[in-house]
Amino acid sequence: MHLPRLRRSAVPAALAAALLATAACGTTEEGGDADESAAETGPVSTTDFLGRTVELDAPAEKVVALEWAEVEIVASLGVMPVGVADIEGYNTWVGTTVPLDDTVADVGTRQEPSIDAIAGLGADLVVMETDDEALIASIEEFVPVLVAEGSNATDNLGRMKRDVDMIAELLGKTDEAAALWGEFEAKIGETTAAIEAAGTGDVPYLFADGWIEGDAVSVRPFGPGSLVGSLGTAVGLENAWTGEADEVWGLGATDLEGMAQYTDTEMKFIHNNADGSNIFTEGVAGNAIWENLAFVENGAVYELPAGTWTFGGPKSSEAILDHFAEVYAS
Numbered sequence: 008m009h010l011p012r013l014r015r016s017a018v019p020a021a022l023a024a025a026l027l028a029t030a031a032c033g034t035t036e037e038g039g040d041a042d043e044s045a046a047e048t049g050p051v052s053t054t055d056f057l058g059r060t061v062e063l064d065a066p067a068e069k070v071v072a073l074e075w076a077e078v079e080i081v082a083s084l085g086v087m088p089v090g091v092a093d094i095e096g097y098n099t100w101v102g103t104t105v106p107l108d109d110t111v112a113d114v115g116t117r118q119e120p121s122i123d124a125i126a127g128l129g130a131d132l133v134v135m136e137t138d139d140e141a142l143i144a145s146i147e148e149f150v151p152v153l154v155a156e157g158s159n160a161t162d163n164l165g166r167m168k169r170d171v172d173m174i175a176e177l178l179g180k181t182d183e184a185a186a187l188w189g190e191f192e193a194k195i196g197e198t199t200a201a202i203e204a205a206g207t208g209d210v211p212y213l214f215a216d217g218w219i220e221g222d223a224v225s226v227r228p229f230g231p232g233s234l235v236g237s238l239g240t241a242v243g244l245e246n247a248w249t250g251e252a253d254e255v256w257g258l259g260a261t262d263l264e265g266m267a268q269y270t271d272t273e274m275k276f277i278h279n280n281a282d283g284s285n286i287f288t289e290g291v292a293g294n295a296i297w298e299n300l301a302f303v304e305n306g307a308v309y310e311l312p313a314g315t316w317t318f319g320g321p322k323s324s325e326a327i328l329d330h331f332a333e334v335y336a337s
Contacts, residue, residue, distance in 0.1 A: 053176035056137065056156040063151060066179025067132035073120050073142075077134040077155055079105045080171055080320040083187055084180040090114040090128045100281050103314020104326045122146060132177055153177060158318060160232030160257035164241065167234070167320060191321035198328040199242045205336040211245040212334070213269070216279040216317075217286045224291060226261045233257030235317050238327050244335070247274045256318070263296050275334055276302045281313040309334050 052062040071090035072078040078091050082105050091097055094113045098106075112128060115121035120142065125133060126149040133146050136157035143152050155173065159166040168188060175184035202208045214229040214236070229235040230252030237257075239246055247269065252259045278287045287308065291297040302308060311330055316323040 048179070051177050051179055053153070053173050055154045055173060056170075057140070057154045059154065061132075061151055061153050061177060063131060063177055065131075067130075067177050069128065069130045069132075070178070071114060071125050071128060071130045071133045071150070073114070073133065073135040073139050074117060074155075074157060075101050075316055076157060076319045076323075077136065077170070077174065078107070079316065079323060080174050081134065081178070082107065083320060083322050084171075084175055084178055084183045086178050086180065087111065089130055090125060092117045092120045099314070101314060101316040101319060101323065103312065104316065104319070105322050122149075125149065134174060158234065158256050160230070160252065160254050163232065163234045163237040163257065167324070171320065187321050191325055194325045194328050195238075195241050198332045201332045201336040202242055202244070207335045208243050209245075210273060210275060210335075211247040212239060212275045212277060212331075213247040214239075214277045214311075214317075215248075215287075217290075218284070219286060219290050224263050224286065224294075226263065226266060228252075228259040228261060229317065230257045230259050233317075234319070234324065235327060238324055239331065242328065242331060244331065247272065263291065263294055266300060267296050269300055269302065270296075271301055273305070273307075274302050275307045275309060276300075277309045277311060277330070277334060279311045279315075279317060281311075281315070 048065055050062065050064055051066050052060060055061055068086065069089045070081050070086055072081050072088050073092045075097050078088055078097055079101055081088050087108055088111055090112045091107065092114050093116050094107065094111060112124065114124040114128075122142070122145050125146060130150045133150050133152045134155060135142065135152060136155055138157070140154065143154070146152050153174065155170040156166050157170070171184050171188060172181070175181050215226050217224060217226045219225070228248040228250070230248050230250075231237070231240060231246045232252060233256060236246050248259055250259045250261065276287075280286070284290070297303060309330070311317070312326065315326040315330070317327065
């Protein structure tokens, strides 16, 4: 996933099913245990986002992930990656929610990961997104590659579940995936109930990040189809951004002049400041348009906790939901 950067610088296996069916038909307890073991350690396969069948002789234990959402998902399923692209960036933007341990090797940037570094890790599997598609042939000389979708502004929650399930198939972690998704769905229910109990859900929100180039402040709103927007919709909230947004990430674009449309709008403004750039505090200080916005005057400006990835997996999404609950119900 290369687009979402503040400075612009992110199918069940037939064989596994057959093995499970065999286990269910065992005539003795001993035979059933043997077949169950085979299902956990034998061949696994899945169909990735590009329609490619990816097959492994056994569930992957040594995984390299080149985009942070997939790093998070792999670690959330109980497999600590052996290699990650841009560990420093991951720790800044994602790591508070799903931390990495000090055994993980850095394999270069997300834009240009090192093929040599990946090959040297002896990995069983590399997980990437479609932005990295050009690397497939080079990496597959050394290790199988699984391509996840990463984002889909028409159904980002359904897409996230497909990515989780697909990765889990090749890790032999389908039970863990079901539990992970169950916890995420429970969080949606808890957050919805908290907002309803507070009676504040009729106030819209705008989530954005941004950057400064010279004297110009660029604002990037997260539309209804973004992952953040999909989470807001899931808990009954209204997204204030009604402008254009791209079809993959659900992101819009405006500037401080464009924010003037919200001068008299009662809403809650939430922003990401994981890198400490303070765009929506120090960066806009003294700007007449910004200072005159109703939500600024009312103190309805909220900072997302650092290390919460807005393009991530279920655990990042739970952290975003926790923040929605804090903003609306505390």
